[in-house]
Amino acid sequence: METGRTGVGASLIALDWGTSSLRGFLMGGDGRVLDQRANAHGIQNLPMPGVAGFEQAFADLCGDWLTAHRGLPVVAGGMVGSAQGWREAPYVRCPADTTTLASQAIPVESASGSRILIAPGVLYDPPSGPPDILRGEEIQIAGVLADRPDWGRDACMVLPGTHSKWVEIVGGRMIRFSTYMTGETFAVLCKHSILGRLMPADAAPTEAESDAAFAEGVRAAQAGGPGDFTHQIFAARTLGITRRMPAELLKDYLSGLLIGHELVSGLGHMRNELHEGRPLLLIGEGALCRRYVRGLELLGVEPTDRLENTAPRGLFQFAVAAGLIAPAGE
């Protein structure tokens, strides 16, 4: 069982190591998750500063796996490879696929004797305008493409979140992408701007009320023109002040506005590709993706499919591409 490369024996430890959490997966040679764990030791929240913090968080999460399965390869993706991570794995350029990630991965030797292979992030340099970057999403995308190679030919993938990503795939490779700071902008406006002052902390609207306010925000976004963002968000105050919307729904309205703006922009930039009938995929946490599905519906677009938690499969493919383990099923 120690380095079992086929069947259901443990073959790989895969780490999805982000800013605020660390998730670990013990994986079988067939690509299935045998065991999994998570803790809050994201790179901004380590048990102690510096390299020792990474060592400790890794040992806490995976120590017994490493003892039980000596010599098991370890891979990691996400912010652990950023400039503030355990070791920096510099960005690779678009077009990029899982092979590109593997060929430019960076190893780090842990004090426990394990070697951890860290996946790089990806940089997109458009013909004009500023560059864009992602780190972590490339692993989720690798997971989607491993499970659904039919989508790898060409697809538009949307990964909602703190920093949402809209990624265009052609020939199995990421060829371009755009980041939207939707989740983070929503959070800072609610927590730190005047808009949050009218929002009751104990708001508990019904699902129907919440949906109606969200939909009103999406429709407002749809009616907006260039530059209207900082004007339109003020409505999350004026609707409350004038009592035209109950205070407990203002947050849903603002959420609709922000997600609506992202959808209007993202769909606009992918217009030609979607018109050609490429699949539109949503990848991410269930409740958030459902809001995006609802927003798309309001804009007359139906996504092709919705997938959750594709990171373990992506890390497995990354390990295969790096030659650490044999492909599943071989």
Add this chain to the structure above:
Amino acid sequence: METGRTGVGASLIALDWGTSSLRGFLMGGDGRVLDQRANAHGIQNLPMPGVAGFEQAFADLCGDWLTAHRGLPVVAGGMVGSAQGWREAPYVRCPADTTTLASQAIPVESASGSRILIAPGVLYDPPSGPPDILRGEEIQIAGVLADRPDWGRDACMVLPGTHSKWVEIVGGRMIRFSTYMTGETFAVLCKHSILGRLMPADAAPTEAESDAAFAEGVRAAQAGGPGDFTHQIFAARTLGITRRMPAELLKDYLSGLLIGHELVSGLGHMRNELHEGRPLLLIGEGALCRRYVRGLELLGVEPTDRLENTAPRGLFQFAVAAGLIAPAGE
């Protein structure tokens, strides 16, 4: 001198009472400022909670004026008339002019025996979409129109700030306006989002560097389409991470992006009016207005004029319209 209605005798105490500061003006019968003071006792920062806090702040600022000039009328504008103010002066609807403000002003009797007449804010209810509100800017506008009645026929007035206002004037009345949360959004993104992390606290770029980064932000805003806001602001991170822009310039770039978005939207909504040759006026603090002038220049628009601190003159006109004092010069 006590209630001198003409010449240079003190005729009025005028208070510009906002969220974070209280400014007081002792004014002559000719509308000139004889004396002025300010302290930090904005309505969110009173010396004690509740009505007692307003009483105390007023007495601290104006006590000796009231002793020296017994019976002097007192007027106030700004957030002091909001629901969180000394007494609420409900919004009046567009179209509204100084006479409208005066006819719907709300008096409050202070413990000192003075009666303070508080100006209402203004509400604009567009044919479709959410309402908009302002409070305090109506006084600044009243000041502009008093000094420059030629602009009262029709004009577009821009009042940059935490919440910028774009106001259309026709026939001396505010007929519509839009709020942009430009200044506040900029502040919360710098202070509370990931964008601030790359910005050094001790940045001291040269004026030319600062201007070039600001201009790059404005040009990016100009190139943006509907919904692009939360995508475009991420460039204030990627340009830093990829070292394509020095970290000390990222704040200026973000400022250019935000002001650029406001200008693109505001000019778009005022397109027809400006095309007809109406004056475009900037009203507000010098350094901020100069950034707006620069942004407009990059977009090929030259404002007609720029005015600072028109609130005292506006409060004077408000007092005249309310019949508290005679018009200047009479």
